[in-house]
Amino acid sequence: MFHKILATAAVCVLAAALAISISLRRPRVAMAASTAVPAYAKNGDLLPIANYREWTYLSSGFDPSSSPKDGQAQEHATFDNVFVNPAAYRSFLETGAWPDKTVIVLERREARNKGSICQNGHFQGKTVAGFEVQLKDEARFPGKWAFFTFDSPDSNGTLMPQGASCVSCHAAHGAVDSTYVQFDPTLLPVARKKGTLSEAFLKEESAAAAKK
Amino acid sequence: MFHKILATAAVCVLAAALAISISLRRPRVAMAASTAVPAYAKNGDLLPIANYREWTYLSSGFDPSSSPKDGQAQEHATFDNVFVNPAAYRSFLETGAWPDKTVIVLERREARNKGSICQNGHFQGKTVAGFEVQLKDEARFPGKWAFFTFDSPDSNGTLMPQGASCVSCHAAHGAVDSTYVQFDPTLLPVARKKGTLSEAFLKEESAAAAKK
Numbered sequence: 001m002f003h004k005i006l007a008t009a010a011v012c013v014l015a016a017a018l019a020i021s022i023s024l025r026r027p028r029v030a031m032a033a034s035t036a037v038p039a040y041a042k043n044g045d046l047l048p049i050a051n052y053r054e055w056t057y058l059s060s061g062f063d064p065s066s067s068p069k070d071g072q073a074q075e076h077a078t079f080d081n082v083f084v085n086p087a088a089y090r091s092f093l094e095t096g097a098w099p100d101k102t103v104i105v106l107e108r109r110e111a112r113n114k115g116s117i118c119q120n121g122h123f124q125g126k127t128v129a130g131f132e133v134q135l136k137d138e139a140r141f142p143g144k145w146a147f148f149t150f151d152s153p154d155s156n157g158t159l160m161p162q163g164a165s166c167v168s169c170h171a172a173h174g175a176v177d178s179t180y181v182q183f184d185p186t187l188l189p190v191a192r193k194k195g196t197l198s199e200a201f202l203k204e205e206s207a208a209a210a211k212k
Numbered sequence: 213m214f215h216k217i218l219a220t221a222a223v224c225v226l227a228a229a230l231a232i233s234i235s236l237r238r239p240r241v242a243m244a245a246s247t248a249v250p251a252y253a254k255n256g257d258l259l260p261i262a263n264y265r266e267w268t269y270l271s272s273g274f275d276p277s278s279s280p281k282d283g284q285a286q287e288h289a290t291f292d293n294v295f296v297n298p299a300a301y302r303s304f305l306e307t308g309a310w311p312d313k314t315v316i317v318l319e320r321r322e323a324r325n326k327g328s329i330c331q332n333g334h335f336q337g338k339t340v341a342g343f344e345v346q347l348k349d350e351a352r353f354p355g356k357w358a359f360f361t362f363d364s365p366d367s368n369g370t371l372m373p374q375g376a377s378c379v380s381c382h383a384a385h386g387a388v389d390s391t392y393v394q395f396d397p398t399l400l401p402v403a404r405k406k407g408t409l410s411e412a413f414l415k416e417e418s419a420a421a422a423k424k
Contacts, residue, residue, distance in 0.1 A: 053398055054298065057269035060291060062323065063333035079272060086266065109397060111274070121275035123395045183335045185321060186265055 037085060037103050038135050046133060046148040046157035052105045056089040058082040058184045062111065062122065077111035079124050082184070092187055096194025098177055100144075102136040107153070133157055134170070134179065143167070145178050175201040249297060249315050250347050258345060258360040258369035264317045268301040270294040270396045274323065274334065289323035291336050294396070304399055308406025310389055312356075314348040319365070345369055346382070346391065357382070357390050387413040 039047040061080040084092075088102040108130030111122040131150040138144045147166050148157030160166060175182040175198060176191045182201060191197050251259040273292040296304075300314040320342030323334040343362040350356045359378050360369030372378060387394035387410060388403045394413060403409050 054268055054301070056266055057293070057295070059336045060272040060293065061333060061335045062274040062291070064335055065332040079274070081269070081272065083269070089266070120277040121273060123273045123276055124271045124397050126397045126401065185336050185338045189338065 038137055041156055044159055048154050048156065049105060052083050055083040056086045058084055061183065077122060078108045078129050079111055081107045081109060093190055096191045096196035098136055098179060100136055100138045104134045106132045128153055172200060174198065250349055253368055256371055260366050260368065261317060264295050267295040268298045270296055273395065289334060290320045290341050291323055293319045293321060305402055308403045308408035310348055310391065312348055312350045316346045316391065318344040340365055384412060386410065
């Protein structure tokens with residue numbers, strides 16, 4: 001399932017820090033109850049993230065895939081929209097790295113190709129075809145990062161096992177700390193400037209440049 | 213140029229209200245100097261919108277067009293990313309309508325089709341190939357709305373004449389108040405519920421449904 005997450009730059013959110021990100025002058029406790037993330041159910045599921053559509057947008061992919069295949073748009077094409085909690089985004093702009101409690105949301109939304117005045121190309125429809133979260137919670141997860149998959153944005157998220165392909169692929173190919181910053185156009189230059197790109201990514205990039 | 217803006221839901225931003233949207237407890241004057249939008253140069257150009265990437269994301273299109281043509285992805289494909297000032301977004305969620313000083317940003321970004329582990333589909337690159345703003349400033353513009361085109365996100369924006377095709381197309385086909393809410397998946401249901409969809413859009417929608 002996480003094969004397609006690559007269209008996203010990996011990111012995250014600070015639980016209590018969301019309040020801080022919104023206003024330094026607002027008492028930190030003000031938003032803690034309703035917006036603290038990540039928050040878990042007793043069984044370890046991740047609780048829904050109510051306001052992710054108001055988080056910071058990172059990027060979108062159109063039918064991205066790590067598998068070579070027919071390059072034509074699929075019948076059920078999707079957009080991968082990626083959001084991150086604003087506090088983590090601002091932290092990344094300053095440091096080129098993700099703080100603890102970073103939460104990155106991947107919303108896979110149906111692509112439609114005709115409607116209203118749109119005669120060609122694709123726009124986004126109402127159906128959310130997939131919903132996944134990558135988050136950093138250092139005290140909770142041995143590998144710091146964890147991945148959750150959701151039936152819908154309103155459902156609880158199920159923890160993916162540490163041996164899942166998404167986990168190993170992110171760890172091996174993520175440009176910054178297990179996250180796909182290489183697909184986020186505003187963060188990649190920050191990571192390059194701050195020197196936080198992974199060695200593995202820099203090697204892949206050099207190898208790709210040498211082929212050209 | 214605005215033919216391709218259709219992949220976007222039309223929206224806007226309240227100048228001083230940006231401060232309000234960020235924190236009700238923050239003194240309104242605190243952010244006025246740096247983030248008040250829209251702000252104009254003496255010659256009437258629109259000043260750059262520094263932090264639009266932290267505004268609320270509305271939607272993206274992939275090579276959307278109002279012209280029927282070859283359906284394959286173009287050699288220089290682009291994503292149309294649309295953002296709106298957070299205060300206007302929240303106002304729309306409550307009312308289904310855009311307040312005065314709404315500012316909608318269209319960022320047209322290059323699509324890349326291979327890179328890192330992405331073997332198929334498209335992701336977004338660093339080049340911003342187009343940048344346009346639609347804004348509502350009732351006291352300044354006779355038609356309430358105005359359109360500005362920019363050489364880059366950092367440049368000043370040039371006002372498009374009221375007779376430009378973008379203006380008439382938005383007015384004729386915009387689902388809500390000259391804006392393309394029909395392409396924004398989170399706002400279209402709000403407008404439908406609040407009864408703010410334009411008569412012209414509802415007619416087009418009925419006609420399209422009758423054809424099926």
